[in-house]
Amino acid sequence: MDIKQQILAAFNFRHACKEFDASRKISDEDFNVILEAARLSPSSFGFEPWKFLVLQNMELREKIRPVCWGAQKQLPTASHYIILLTRKATDMRYDSTYIKTIMEDLQKSPPEVIKTRTQRTKNFQENDFRLTDERLLFDWACTQTYIALGDIMTAAALLGIDSCPIEGFNRENLETILTEEKILDKEHFGVACMAAFGYRLADPKRAKTRRSLNEVEEWIK
Numbered sequence: 001m002d003i004k005q006q007i008l009a010a011f012n013f014r015h016a017c018k019e020f021d022a023s024r025k026i027s028d029e030d031f032n033v034i035l036e037a038a039r040l041s042p043s044s045f046g047f048e049p050w051k052f053l054v055l056q057n058m059e060l061r062e063k064i065r066p067v068c069w070g071a072q073k074q075l076p077t078a079s080h081y082i083i084l085l086t087r088k089a090t091d092m093r094y095d096s097t098y099i100k101t102i103m104e105d106l107q108k109s110p111p112e113v114i115k116t117r118t119q120r121t122k123n124f125q126e127n128d129f130r131l132t133d134e135r136l137l138f139d140w141a142c143t144q145t146y147i148a149l150g151d152i153m154t155a156a157a158l159l160g161i162d163s164c165p166i167e168g169f170n171r172e173n174l175e176t177i178l179t180e181e182k183i184l185d186k187e188h189f190g191v192a193c194m195a196a197f198g199y200r201l202a203d204p205k206r207a208k209t210r211r212s213l214n215e216v217e218e219w220i221k
């Protein structure tokens with residue numbers, strides 16, 4: 001297959017896998033590629049508002065299952081299960097310590113550049129996108145994390161690995177459990193979404209349903 005065929009084959013292969021073959025495990029080498037795809041994902045201003053919790057403790061998976069209605073079969077059977085955390089307003093506001101650290105230590109921007117970028121971020125958050133409260137800032141940060149969600153599912157599909165994106169959970173109840181287990185610092189992070197990975201137990205029951213391209217595209221010339 002040429003690269004174009006490979007890409008489309010991967011997108012057609014990917015489906016929301018409901019149940020995995022629990023006896024099959026993803027190799028460390030393959031799973032590292034998936035995590036690298038997550039890490040290399042783009043984010044607004046390069047703030048990388050995410051953390052990827054790889055939940056391999058089966059007791060803990062069982063513990064969160066009652067509050068995850070959309071992952072009933074995926075939680076016990078997935079080879080690997082990621083909870084995609086996203087930073088909250090405490091870290092995402094233009095004047096947070098986290099953003100300062102990213103600009104200084106990671107992006108190694110000089111002070112005058114930091115000043116300009118901070119002002120631009122402030123203007124973006126307050127005027128352009130009107131991210132005027134904590135929830136809006138968190139939701140904006142979540143949009144970045146969903147890019148990583150897309151990237152890891154595509155990377156997996158290219159490796160012949162199945163996945164399922166999961167939003168079917170009660171956020172408050174899930175975060176309470178994760179906080180009690182001391183794996184979530186609620187002041188800085190919330191749960192954006194989750195993703196299960198493994199190998200399908202059976203082929204999907206139904207063919208993919210998608211609207212046709214001419215229903216979803218519009219060319220402005």
Ligand SMILES: Cc1cc2nc3c(=O)[nH]c(=O)nc-3n(C[C@H](O)[C@H](O)[C@H](O)COP(=O)(O)O)c2cc1C
Pocket residue numbers: 014015016017018069070071164165166167168169193208209
């Ligand atoms: C953000 C998001 C959340 C989803 N949450 C769940 C979920 O909780 N449980 C589930 O089984 N599928 C979930 N899905 C899968 C969708 O139902 C599925 O992608 C859609 O029906 C299209 O089918 P396909 O992915 O198999 O092509 C989710 C998909 C997305 C993008």
